Structure formats: C-alpha cells, structure tokens
Amino acid sequence: SQTIHQWPATLVQPVGSPLSLECTVEGTSNPNLYWYRQAAGRGLQLLFYSVGIGQISSEVPQNLSASRPQDRQFILSSKKLLLSDSGFYLCAWGRRAGDTQYFGPGTRLTVL
C-alpha cells in the first residue's frame, strides 16, 4: 500500500530564516506530487505540482520554491521566510490528472 510522509510535523522559524520541508511517498512510482498551503481561515491553496523528476510547475508567485530531486521526493524551500509564510503545509500524491489525491500529515509552520 502507498504511504506519504512529511517532516517536520511542526516548525517555528524566525523571519528571514531559510526553510526546507520534505515529503516522500512509498509504494508507488512516478506519482504526480503537490504542495498545498492552508492559511488561517481554512482555505487550501495549491502552491506547486510536479509530474516528474525535475519538473515543477508553480501556481502562485511567492517566496517559496519546490524541487523534486528523486521520483518520490518533493521538497518545499525558501531562502528567507516572511510572516505571511505561516500556515499548514500539505503534500499530496496522485497517479494522474483527475485521480484521487492522497495527503500527508502536514507540517505546521509558524514564522515569528
């Protein structure tokens, strides 16, 4: 069966510090991978998606970047965090467009 991992689970970072969040998927190959952010107020916003190694599409211009160095690894990064980067970050995987997306446990980021 497939599982998706995210770490860390929680993170408190000062403004201006770098960020690296990691997501890995087990039990499947060549998945589509997604990063979503859920800010206060509950709405979920797609940040990045990837259909293969090294292929990243950005949905919203912002202070963040993503990379996919391996087939089942997806990393979300920032060089300098802003207060507005605080939120709950969720990674998801799906087999192809239109298929169900399965979500990881999330990382709760607080920028102070």
Place this chain on the structure above:
Amino acid sequence: AQKVTQAQTEISVVEKEDVTLDCVYETRDTTYYLFWYKQPPSGELVFLIRRNSFDEQNEISGRYSWNFQKSTSSFNFTITASQVVDSAVYFCALSGLGSQGNLIFGKGTKLSVKP
C-alpha cells in the same frame, strides 16, 4: 474558471441528527471530478469520495451519502445519525484533466456534533 462554493461556514448539530453539507461548483469542462475530504482536528485530509462528471448515481457508504446533480451543479454530502466523531472540517473539491488534475477546494464547512 473553476470554482467551488461551500456556503455553510459552520454547522452545529446534536448527536443522532442528520446533516447535509452543501457544495456548488463551476466549470466549463465536460469531464471533471468531484471530491469530498474530511479534516479532523489533527489536520490530515482524509479522502471520502470521488465522482466523475458522467456518473450521476447517488452513493451511500454506511452513514454517509452523496447527491450529485449536474443540473444544479451541486454535490451535496449527508451524514445520517451524526456522531461526535464526525466533528471536523469538510472540504468539497473539483478537478479537471488540465493542469495535471490540480484540486480546486471550497473553503470548507466546520461541523460540530454535540453529545
């Protein structure tokens, strides 16, 4: 443009009551997919159901049922005999075949079931 509207921000019911969560969507695609997810206090999004645009059959799974009506662009979710464990935020989402199937979420409905 695709859009999902969940007009009910918060609902509070007493245990054993039935409750319906509304979802209205907008899309120009002829092929699309609709989803419901549950987000308990722990935060993880739990998949509940996926329907494609060509299948309007209603579905029942235990105490959960879904009513898909293309004529009104709605995909409503009913919980029968609600329980305290049903307390969560519920999200309706829409996906097409473009943009690699990215999910467009509604803002969610927070359901509180009181004993």
